[in-house]
Amino acid sequence: MRGLSRASLAEVEERFNSVAGSADLGTLADELSAVADLFDREHGLRRGFSDASRPAEQKAQAVRALLAGKVSEPALETTVAAVEAKWSRSGDLADALERLSVVASAAEAESQSRLDDVEDELFRFGRILAANPDLRRVLSDAAVSGERKRELLAGLLADKVAPSTLRLVTQLSAHPRGRSLEAGLDEYGWIVAQQRQRLVGLVRCAVPLGDGQKQRLAAWLSNTYGRDVHLNVEVDPKVLGGFSVQIGDDLIDSTIAGRIEEVRRRLAG
Template sequence: MSTQRVAHRYASALLALTGEQKKPDAVAADLRTVLNAVEASRELRAVLASPVISTEKKRAVVRDLFKKKVGDLALLYMDSIVLKGREGLLHDILKAYFVLRDEQLGIARVTVTAAAELSAKQEKELQKQLEAMTGKSVELTVTVDPAVKGGFIARVGDTVLDASVKRQLELLKQRLTQGTFTN
């Protein structure tokens, strides 16, 4: 079975498990803490992926790192992942979990790259437009890149909405060089 399918199955089971809890948002916050730590620490990823390090040592590392930072459910889940020999997939499992959770809650995470900093009013208006377009509640992450030259580029999953001046200039150049430009 492919690693993506395995990660998806573990993520589905985790989503079902967290849905049964009294405070699923608290568990999700714990899992976000774990995901951030895994993404931030190359050493942690190396320890988890290493076939040389014993299962017991990996369990001890996970317990020591997270026992004061996350709740019991997240800790037990990570422990079971290590016991089953799937610790190398922890990052993929957690990423898949948050994708499934967002789908379940009707949330679209949108990354917007703009030429300049957006005002609060512009962000709110853009969020409203993207919510109308996606039919979901939108959570924006805005970054600034002067190479965009104006406008913005929005990424929702695999979909890219390119409303940048740079893209418009590229299209104009393409039309002019192909001789397809008409008034």
């Protein structure tokens, strides 16, 4: 989001934070996701509620009439704040509600001391999709109903991942909102990581890192960047030896493959 929408998102987040403390976070996450999906499907509603020329109070009354008794009070108050705000583009209204649904899921995971699990599980599920094209095809198929996708994912993941992870993966599969599953998982992972203001580093190495190695690397990176760093580790035999770490636009490459490529570039120059 940019400009006006970014400022509006901050205002809506303040309202969300003021009501989320008393909410059932799982229910709040589900309801905000459902409202975002409603605004995506009903273009007239989205345009009307994001129309900056309409008085905020008028939009607030309309959305209360639409949703009263259908969602919890925290979800309703968050949605009211969203329709009262001004957005640079109409789609930013649904984007904001989806983002806050992810934040609610992350808060639920944190309350259960499972935020690290959710980060890891979202990352691993992305790798599962990459390795299973048939599964990816079914979950990406708009012709497959959301209910069928929920049943499939419940069978695959129930009791194997945190409840928040299952909710987020199911939400993304049922309502991708124009993104690939991989892009959606990356976006959700970034939002979850933000709950602790942590950076996310992607480590590629030829063999799995031991717990001690991972902890030492995370500590070194945290000290370097001045912020906590959560590591996602991807084993890739093509790196030959050593490891690389990608954090945002920064790449730290100590792999043998990277050194060979550097020598090739120097020779070519």
